[in-house]
Amino acid sequence: MAEIRLFFIFLGSIGFDLLIGDPRYLIHPVQIIGFYIKKISDYFINNFRGNKKLLLWGGFILALSTIGISFSFGKLIELSYIQSKNNFFSGFLIFLGLSSCLATKGLISSVKEIAELLEKKEFDKRNERIIKEKVQRIVSRDVSSSSKEHLLRSTTESLTENSVDGIFGPLFWIFIGIILMKFSIFLPGPLSLGFTYKAVSTLDSMIGYKYDYFRYLGFMSAKIEDGFTFIPSRLVLITLPIVSFNFKDYLLIIKKSFLDGKKYESPNSGISEAVFAYIAGIKLGGKSKYKNETIEKPIINENGAICTRKKIKLICQLILKLQFLWIIIFILIFFIIPF
Template sequence: MAEINLFLIFLGSIGFDLLIGDPRFLIHPVQIIGFYIKKISNYLINNFGGNKKILFWGGFIVSISTIGISFSFGKLIELSYVQSRNHFLGGFLIFFGLSSCIATKGLISSVKEIAELIEYKEINAQNKSLIQEKVQRIVSRDVSSSSIEHLLRSSTESLTENSVDGIFGPLLWIFIGIVFMKFSIFFPGPLSLGFSYKAISTLDSMIGYKYDYFKYLGFFSAKIEDIFTFIPSRLVLITLPLVSTKVNQYKSIIKKSYLDGKKYDSPNAGISEAIFAYIAGVKLGGKSKYKKEIIEKPIINPTGDSCTREKIKLICQLILRLQFLWIIIFFVLIFLLSRV
């Protein structure tokens, strides 16, 4: 019955994230992971920046070591918890560990704050600078010269893309870990897979770019993230319409979203952005500045409206509804599994 106990801890961690988010008094695992990645990456760039081969294989070592350490740490806590027969301390560590893997409150709160600043504040040079600073924290593009309209679009694209990386990807892999633990405590469990996915996501966000040194240093990180986010992004594609008012257009919306999403270089980002865009009725894509280069992303839902505070609010509601649906599905599957 270990899977039942783990699932209950999982439910508690989801509730904790929704209510509290990441406690400021605790060091977040991403901070530790990020510190490790930054130190090794900077060393490789500073000492071997002109050697593509060393950067390439160095990036492989950074990726594998980061994921391996994260997995091992999570597995150690899981083994300690199960072998101690569900000891309180082990359960407590798993509870907070799983909560740290999910970013629902943090993601939604940060984007809502930006939308409300734009909606309710008189836009002057000082306010716009503050808004740009907040948007820059959640996007990789350069928004220092962006218009208010572009800031809203950037925030919306970040929200729709990161909903998979920060919420639905971790949820799925944590659930898979719970199922694995049904068969053996030595299989990957919820915390080891949750920490691993968080490491993969952090690697991609820090070095998984396609310019300068990162084309080589971040190659493996980007590819691994593509693999592990492939299934979650497509599950979001086929389940999001079920919690919307457009469920009667199910087939056509999925088809349009898939076709628009496939235009993106990333096999996952475009898919997740597109399904939210069609459900919320917004237009995404277009020109964005990365470093000194202007990149024009394919247009998603060309007949959609511009991004507004109300559209962002709707997308946030869709995320919460979909998370609730996934939890119900997971609960039913765990219940059926426990009867076997």
């Protein structure tokens, strides 16, 4: 019955993430993963930046080693917990580990704070600098010369995309891990798959770019992330309209979101941004600056309104409602459907 205990630990970790988030006094697993990625990627960049083939192989090695270490560490804790017959310390590590895989409170709190500052504070030089620093922490684009409207759009796009990477992606894979452990304790479990997904997501966010040497070093990481996020992003596409109670336009929203999302190079981020854009009635996409390069992203929901604090608040509410729906579905699948 180890999987039942793990399932309740999983539910508790969700509650902990919603109420507390990531405690600042604890080292976050992403910090450790990020430190490893930076050290190895810096080595390849500093020594082989002019060699495309070596950068590709370096990115392959970096991706596999990061994922392998993360998976193995999670699996070791799972086996320790099960084989020690409910050891409290191992169970507590799983609890904290699963909570660290989720980013609901951190993501929602940060974007709400930015939205409040943008709409309530005077946009003078001092406040502008503070706001841009906060926005820069959650986006990969350069916002140093962004207008107030562009800062709101950047924040909204980060929120809609990262809701999958930081919340629904890990939720999906953690649940898959719990189901797999119903068959064998030696199969991938919730913590090993949760850590794996965080490793994949961190790799993509740190080196999965399409410019300079990252185009080669981060190629493998970006492709792996596309694969891991493919199903969760499409589950968001078909379940988000349900919590918006827009049943009349359910199929139309899905169709429009899918068609607009397909315009993006990424097979996942465009779709997740599009479904939120259509339900919230906002327009996303357009020009964004990455280092010294300006990229024109495809427009999503051409007739939508501009991004505002009110729209960001609505999207945050939709994310929480959708997370609640997913938990209900997971509980039903786990306890009703026999495996």
